[in-house]
Amino acid sequence: MSVKGKPACHGDEMPGSGEPLFLYRLLRSRFGFLDWWPGDTKEEVFVGAILTQQTSWKNVEKAISNLKGCDAVSIEKIASMDLHRLEQLVRPSGYYRQKAMRLKQACSYIINSYGSLDSFFRLGGSELRLKLLSIKGIGPETADSIALYAAGKPSFVIDAYTKRIMHRIYGTSEGISYEELKAYFERSLGEDAELYNDFHAQFVELGKRYCRAKPLCSGCPACHICAYAKNVQNINPC
Ligand code: SF4
Numbered sequence: 001m002s003v004k005g006k007p008a009c010h011g012d013e014m015p016g017s018g019e020p021l022f023l024y025r026l027l028r029s030r031f032g033f034l035d036w037w038p039g040d041t042k043e044e045v046f047v048g049a050i051l052t053q054q055t056s057w058k059n060v061e062k063a064i065s066n067l068k069g070c071d072a073v074s075i076e077k078i079a080s081m082d083l084h085r086l087e088q089l090v091r092p093s094g095y096y097r098q099k100a101m102r103l104k105q106a107c108s109y110i111i112n113s114y115g116s117l118d119s120f121f122r123l124g125g126s127e128l129r130l131k132l133l134s135i136k137g138i139g140p141e142t143a144d145s146i147a148l149y150a151a152g153k154p155s156f157v158i159d160a161y162t163k164r165i166m167h168r169i170y171g172t173s174e175g176i177s178y179e180e181l182k183a184y185f186e187r188s189l190g191e192d193a194e195l196y197n198d199f200h201a202q203f204v205e206l207g208k209r210y211c212r213a214k215p216l217c218s219g220c221p222a223c224h225i226c227a228y229a230k231n232v233q234n235i236n237p238c
Contacts, residue, residue, distance in 0.1 A: 013172075014170075014172060014184050015166075015170040015172070017187065017188040018188070019170060019188070020184075020185055020188045020189055020199070021188070021189060022225075023169070023222065023225070024195070024198075024199045024202060026221055026222055026225070027199075027202035027203075027205070027206055027221055027222070028198065028202060029221070030221035031202055031205045031206075031221075033198055034198055034201035034202060034205060036149070036197060036198070036200070036201035036204075037049075037145070037149040037197075037201075038057065038061075039149070039150075041073065042117055042118075042121065042150045042151070043073055043074055043075055043117055043150075044064060044073050045146070045149050045150035046075070046117060046146055046150045047064065047067065047073060047078070047103065048060050048064060049142050049145040049146045049149070049150065050099065050102060050103050050106060050137070050138070050142060051063050051064070051090060051093040051099055051103070052093075053095075053099070053137075053139075053142060054094060054095060055093050055094040055095075059092050059093050059094060060093050062092035062093070063089065063090040063091070063092045063093040066088075066089040066090070066091075066092065067089050067090070070089065072089065075107045075110055075111060075116070075117045076107070076111055076116075078103055078104060078107040079104065079107040079108040079110075079111045079112075081104065083100060083101065083104060086100040086103065086104055087100040090103065098137070102135075102136060102137035102138075105135065105136060105137070106135045106137070106138065109135055117150075121150070121151040121152075125147060125151075125153035125154060125155055128147055128151060128153060129143050129144065129147050129153075129155055132146055132147065140158070140178045140179070140182070141157060141158065141159055141178070143155075144156065144157040144158070144182070145157050148193060148196055148197055148200070149197065152193050153193060154186070154191040154192055154193040154196055155193075155196070156182050156185040156186050156189070156196045156199075156200070157182075157196070157200045158178050158181050158182050158185075159200070159203070159204070160207075161203045161204055161206070161207030161208075161211065162181065162200070162203045163176065163181065164207065164211060165203055165206060165207060165211050165222075166181065167228075168211060168215070168226060168227070168228035168229075169222055169225060169226045169227060169228065170227065171227050185199075206220070206221070206222065210222075215228070215229075215233070217229040217233045217235050218235065223235060
Protein backbone atom coordinates (compact mmCIF):
# COMPACT_ATOMS: atom_id res chain seq x y z
CA MET A 1 0.00 0.00 0.00
CA SER A 2 1.39 3.40 -0.86
CA VAL A 3 0.02 6.87 -0.55
CA LYS A 4 1.10 9.32 -3.22
CA GLY A 5 4.36 7.48 -3.72
CA LYS A 6 5.10 7.31 -0.02
CA PRO A 7 5.76 3.83 1.31
CA ALA A 8 3.40 2.59 4.00
CA CYS A 9 4.16 -0.43 6.09
CA HIS A 10 2.56 -3.63 7.22
CA GLY A 11 2.91 -5.53 10.45
CA ASP A 12 6.44 -5.31 11.78
CA GLU A 13 7.73 -2.99 9.03
CA MET A 14 8.40 0.61 9.95
CA PRO A 15 8.09 3.66 7.71
CA GLY A 16 11.27 5.11 6.23
CA SER A 17 13.50 7.14 8.52
CA GLY A 18 12.61 10.39 6.72
CA GLU A 19 8.89 10.10 7.43
CA PRO A 20 8.86 11.42 11.02
CA LEU A 21 10.50 14.72 10.09
CA PHE A 22 8.26 15.05 7.05
CA LEU A 23 5.19 14.50 9.23
CA TYR A 24 6.47 16.89 11.89
CA ARG A 25 6.95 19.68 9.35
CA LEU A 26 3.51 19.04 7.97
CA LEU A 27 1.87 19.29 11.39
CA ARG A 28 3.93 22.25 12.47
CA SER A 29 3.04 24.17 9.33
CA ARG A 30 -0.62 23.82 10.38
CA PHE A 31 -0.48 24.06 14.17
CA GLY A 32 2.59 26.27 14.56
CA PHE A 33 5.14 25.82 17.34
CA LEU A 34 3.27 24.55 20.40
CA ASP A 35 4.84 25.77 23.57
CA TRP A 36 4.36 22.67 25.72
CA TRP A 37 4.22 21.28 28.58
CA PRO A 38 1.99 23.27 30.90
CA GLY A 39 3.97 24.03 34.05
CA ASP A 40 5.92 26.99 35.42
CA THR A 41 8.79 25.05 36.98
CA LYS A 42 10.58 21.70 36.67
CA GLU A 43 8.97 20.62 39.92
CA GLU A 44 5.50 21.48 38.66
CA VAL A 45 6.10 19.48 35.46
CA PHE A 46 7.37 16.54 37.52
CA VAL A 47 4.35 16.60 39.84
CA GLY A 48 1.94 17.11 36.91
CA ALA A 49 3.40 14.15 34.98
CA ILE A 50 2.66 11.83 37.90
CA LEU A 51 -0.79 13.24 38.62
CA THR A 52 -1.95 13.20 35.00
CA GLN A 53 -2.04 9.40 34.81
CA GLN A 54 -5.62 8.21 34.14
CA THR A 55 -7.20 11.65 34.31
CA SER A 56 -7.66 14.85 32.32
CA TRP A 57 -5.27 17.77 32.56
CA LYS A 58 -8.13 19.91 33.89
CA ASN A 59 -8.25 17.76 37.02
CA VAL A 60 -4.49 17.90 37.39
CA GLU A 61 -4.65 21.70 37.25
CA LYS A 62 -7.04 21.73 40.21
CA ALA A 63 -4.71 19.48 42.22
CA ILE A 64 -1.68 21.61 41.34
CA SER A 65 -3.63 24.72 42.23
CA ASN A 66 -4.29 23.19 45.67
CA LEU A 67 -0.60 22.44 46.10
CA LYS A 68 0.32 25.95 44.97
CA GLY A 69 -2.15 27.40 47.45
CA CYS A 70 -0.08 25.74 50.20
CA ASP A 71 3.23 26.64 48.57
CA ALA A 72 3.81 22.89 48.23
CA VAL A 73 4.80 22.39 44.60
CA SER A 74 8.14 21.28 45.94
CA ILE A 75 9.81 17.87 45.90
CA GLU A 76 11.19 18.50 49.38
CA LYS A 77 7.86 19.63 50.86
CA ILE A 78 5.91 16.77 49.30
CA ALA A 79 8.48 14.25 50.58
CA SER A 80 7.99 15.45 54.15
CA MET A 81 4.25 16.17 53.97
CA ASP A 82 1.71 14.23 56.01
CA LEU A 83 0.24 11.66 53.64
CA HIS A 84 -3.38 12.38 54.56
CA ARG A 85 -2.86 16.09 53.89
CA LEU A 86 -1.26 15.32 50.53
CA GLU A 87 -4.21 13.07 49.65
CA GLN A 88 -6.63 15.93 50.24
CA LEU A 89 -4.59 18.33 48.12
CA VAL A 90 -4.30 16.00 45.12
CA ARG A 91 -7.84 14.65 45.47
CA PRO A 92 -9.18 16.39 42.29
CA SER A 93 -6.75 14.36 40.14
CA GLY A 94 -8.58 11.10 40.91
CA TYR A 95 -7.15 7.87 42.42
CA TYR A 96 -5.91 10.34 44.99
CA ARG A 97 -4.79 7.85 47.64
CA GLN A 98 -2.63 5.94 45.20
CA LYS A 99 -1.34 9.11 43.54
CA ALA A 100 -0.50 10.80 46.83
CA MET A 101 1.41 7.71 47.95
CA ARG A 102 3.31 7.43 44.68
CA LEU A 103 4.07 11.12 44.53
CA LYS A 104 5.38 11.08 48.06
CA GLN A 105 7.46 7.95 47.41
CA ALA A 106 8.93 9.45 44.22
CA CYS A 107 9.80 12.73 45.97
CA SER A 108 11.28 10.90 48.97
CA TYR A 109 13.41 8.75 46.67
CA ILE A 110 14.81 11.84 44.94
CA ILE A 111 15.51 13.72 48.16
CA ASN A 112 17.04 10.68 49.91
CA SER A 113 19.14 9.58 46.94
CA TYR A 114 20.09 12.86 45.24
CA GLY A 115 19.22 15.69 47.61
CA SER A 116 17.29 17.72 45.03
CA LEU A 117 15.49 17.50 41.71
CA ASP A 118 18.29 19.46 40.02
CA SER A 119 20.89 16.90 41.16
CA PHE A 120 18.65 14.06 40.01
CA PHE A 121 18.25 15.70 36.62
CA ARG A 122 22.04 15.94 36.26
CA LEU A 123 22.07 12.21 35.50
CA GLY A 124 22.56 11.30 31.84
CA GLY A 125 19.37 10.79 29.85
CA SER A 126 19.46 6.96 29.76
CA GLU A 127 20.36 6.64 33.43
CA LEU A 128 17.72 9.16 34.45
CA ARG A 129 15.10 7.21 32.51
CA LEU A 130 16.13 3.94 34.17
CA LYS A 131 16.00 5.51 37.63
CA LEU A 132 12.57 6.98 36.90
CA LEU A 133 11.32 3.60 35.70
CA SER A 134 12.55 2.02 38.92
CA ILE A 135 10.17 4.23 40.94
CA LYS A 136 6.88 2.49 41.67
CA GLY A 137 4.02 3.89 39.60
CA ILE A 138 6.21 5.54 36.96
CA GLY A 139 5.84 3.81 33.59
CA PRO A 140 7.54 4.57 30.27
CA GLU A 141 5.25 7.44 29.19
CA THR A 142 5.53 9.20 32.54
CA ALA A 143 9.30 8.61 32.71
CA ASP A 144 9.81 10.02 29.22
CA SER A 145 7.50 12.98 29.90
CA ILE A 146 9.53 13.85 32.99
CA ALA A 147 12.88 13.27 31.25
CA LEU A 148 11.87 15.41 28.27
CA TYR A 149 9.64 18.15 29.65
CA ALA A 150 11.07 18.59 33.14
CA ALA A 151 14.73 17.59 32.67
CA GLY A 152 15.15 18.63 29.01
CA LYS A 153 16.65 15.26 27.98
CA PRO A 154 16.16 13.94 24.42
CA SER A 155 13.73 11.18 25.34
CA PHE A 156 10.87 10.76 22.87
CA VAL A 157 7.41 10.35 24.44
CA ILE A 158 4.97 7.84 23.00
CA ASP A 159 1.31 8.00 23.90
CA ALA A 160 -1.95 6.54 22.62
CA TYR A 161 -2.30 9.36 20.07
CA THR A 162 1.17 8.63 18.64
CA LYS A 163 0.38 4.92 18.22
CA ARG A 164 -3.01 5.59 16.68
CA ILE A 165 -1.76 8.25 14.24
CA MET A 166 1.25 6.20 13.14
CA HIS A 167 -0.99 3.20 12.61
CA ARG A 168 -3.47 5.17 10.54
CA ILE A 169 -1.03 7.18 8.44
CA TYR A 170 1.72 4.62 7.88
CA GLY A 171 0.12 1.31 8.82
CA THR A 172 2.46 0.54 11.73
CA SER A 173 1.20 -2.35 13.81
CA GLU A 174 -1.48 -1.43 16.35
CA GLY A 175 0.29 -3.67 18.82
CA ILE A 176 3.72 -2.11 18.36
CA SER A 177 5.57 -1.87 21.66
CA TYR A 178 6.27 1.42 23.36
CA GLU A 179 10.02 0.82 23.22
CA GLU A 180 10.03 -0.10 19.54
CA LEU A 181 8.15 3.02 18.47
CA LYS A 182 10.25 5.24 20.73
CA ALA A 183 13.48 3.75 19.32
CA TYR A 184 12.21 4.32 15.77
CA PHE A 185 11.58 8.04 16.39
CA GLU A 186 14.87 8.53 18.19
CA ARG A 187 16.81 6.74 15.44
CA SER A 188 15.04 8.71 12.73
CA LEU A 189 15.23 12.15 14.33
CA GLY A 190 18.59 12.06 16.11
CA GLU A 191 18.99 13.46 19.63
CA ASP A 192 17.00 16.69 19.70
CA ALA A 193 15.05 17.49 22.85
CA GLU A 194 13.42 20.62 21.38
CA LEU A 195 12.19 18.67 18.36
CA TYR A 196 10.92 15.78 20.53
CA ASN A 197 9.18 18.27 22.78
CA ASP A 198 7.25 19.95 19.99
CA PHE A 199 6.65 16.77 17.98
CA HIS A 200 4.87 15.09 20.87
CA ALA A 201 2.76 18.23 21.30
CA GLN A 202 1.90 18.10 17.57
CA PHE A 203 0.76 14.48 17.91
CA VAL A 204 -1.48 15.43 20.84
CA GLU A 205 -2.91 18.37 18.89
CA LEU A 206 -3.63 16.20 15.84
CA GLY A 207 -5.15 13.49 18.02
CA LYS A 208 -7.43 15.92 19.83
CA ARG A 209 -8.52 17.93 16.83
CA TYR A 210 -8.68 15.41 14.00
CA CYS A 211 -7.40 11.91 14.64
CA ARG A 212 -9.96 11.03 17.29
CA ALA A 213 -11.37 7.56 17.87
CA LYS A 214 -13.76 8.51 15.07
CA PRO A 215 -11.42 10.50 12.83
CA LEU A 216 -12.25 13.81 11.19
CA CYS A 217 -10.14 13.31 8.09
CA SER A 218 -11.51 16.19 6.02
CA GLY A 219 -9.32 19.13 6.84
CA CYS A 220 -6.68 17.06 8.65
CA PRO A 221 -3.20 18.35 7.74
CA ALA A 222 -1.96 14.77 7.21
CA CYS A 223 -4.90 13.69 5.06
CA HIS A 224 -2.99 13.62 1.76
CA ILE A 225 -0.34 11.23 3.11
CA CYS A 226 -2.64 9.10 5.24
CA ALA A 227 -3.27 5.48 4.25
CA TYR A 228 -6.37 5.28 6.46
CA ALA A 229 -7.97 8.36 4.87
CA LYS A 230 -7.35 6.98 1.41
CA ASN A 231 -8.12 3.30 1.90
CA VAL A 232 -10.68 3.24 4.69
CA GLN A 233 -12.37 6.61 4.50
CA ASN A 234 -11.92 6.71 0.74
CA ILE A 235 -10.92 10.37 0.88
CA ASN A 236 -8.58 11.35 -1.95
CA PRO A 237 -7.41 13.96 -2.36
CA CYS A 238 -8.22 16.00 0.76
S1 SF4 B 1 -6.39 11.81 7.77
FE1 SF4 B 1 -7.81 10.97 9.26
S2 SF4 B 1 -6.95 9.01 9.97
FE2 SF4 B 1 -5.33 10.15 8.89
S3 SF4 B 1 -4.23 11.23 10.50
FE3 SF4 B 1 -5.78 12.63 9.73
S4 SF4 B 1 -7.60 12.33 11.03
FE4 SF4 B 1 -6.19 10.58 11.36
